[in-house]
Amino acid sequence: MKKLIIFGAPGAGKGTFASQIKEVIPQIAHISTGDIFRENLKNETPLGLKAKEFMEKGDLVPDDIVIDMVCDRLNKEDVKKNGFILDGFPRTLPQAEALSEITDIDLVVLLKVPEGIIIKRILGRYSCPNCGAIYNKFFMKPKKEGICDECGKTIEFKQRSDDTEETLKNRLEVFKNNTKPLIQYYKNKGIVKEIDYTKKLPQKKVKKIIKN
Ligand code: ADP
Numbered sequence: 689m690k691k692l693i694i695f696g697a698p699g700a701g702k703g704t705f706a707s708q709i710k711e712v713i714p715q716i717a718h719i720s721t722g723d724i725f726r727e728n729l730k731n732e733t734p735l736g737l738k739a740k741e742f743m744e745k746g747d748l749v750p751d752d753i754v755i756d757m758v759c760d761r762l763n764k765e766d767v768k769k770n771g772f773i774l775d776g777f778p779r780t781l782p783q784a785e786a787l788s789e790i791t792d793i794d795l796v797v798l799l800k801v802p803e804g805i806i807i808k809r810i811l812g813r814y815s816c817p818n819c820g821a822i823y824n825k826f827f828m829k830p831k832k833e834g835i836c837d838e839c840g841k842t843i844e845f846k847q848r849s850d851d852t853e854e855t856l857k858n859r860l861e862v863f864k865n866n867t868k869p870l871i872q873y874y875k876n877k878g879i880v881k882e883i884d885y886t887k888k889l890p891q892k893k894v895k896k897i898i899k900n
């Protein structure tokens with residue numbers, strides 16, 4: 689049973705790496721705080737409405753809201769039984785400290801990507817509204833233009849509303865100021881593995897990273 693954190697700047701490929709891990713361990717729970725917020729926003733839930741103004745500006749949602757949400761999720765049976773991948777959490781020191789009180793962590797995978805590539809990844813990325821498969825206008829279009837590789841439904845380029853140039857600048861800034869210091873926090877615990885994620889990795893390598 690694995691308990692993993694995927695760590696990296698916006699656009700480093702946390703979601704893509706999580707789906708690579710799920711190819712190796714299909715039952716593991718993928719907990720993406722960004723995805724949970726977007727889902728709540730779409731359904732106009734109270735949680736979604738609380739998060740909205742922060743997400744639109746590329747600011748962090750306040751710690752107490754995020755921590756409650758993640759605690760709830762980590763207490764579910766499937767997570768306790770099958771382990772988890774945290775994607776996009778923790779992002780601040782208080783979040784990391786709250787997490788350490790509910791569970792221990794086996795491994796933090798730190799995805800490293802040059803900033804120039806990050807910007808193109810974010811400004812070009814989109815996903816299949818039907819199955820969530822991830823694509824990029826510049827680097828990774830579906831094999832057949834307009835048709836999702838995974839589920840076969842039609843798909844068009846549609847940016848996430850916070851993937852604009854202006855919001856991106858703020859998100860990179862927030863990452864540097866609030867989230868980057870966490871790398872040292874986890875390095876001190878001796879559980880960080882740094883990965884060059886400029887390119888998607890072969891499955892063999894993904895296995896090696898998470899297996900020991
Ligand atoms: P990114 O591509 O920037 O990594 P995410 O999809 O992980 O984006 O998150 C989108 C937005 O959701 C963030 O900009 C932030 O507003 C909010 N969010 C997600 N996770 C957290 C968190 N752990 N703490 C605070 N806000 C968060």
Ligand code: ZN
Pocket residue numbers: 816817818819820821836837838839840841
């Ligand atoms: Zn699809």
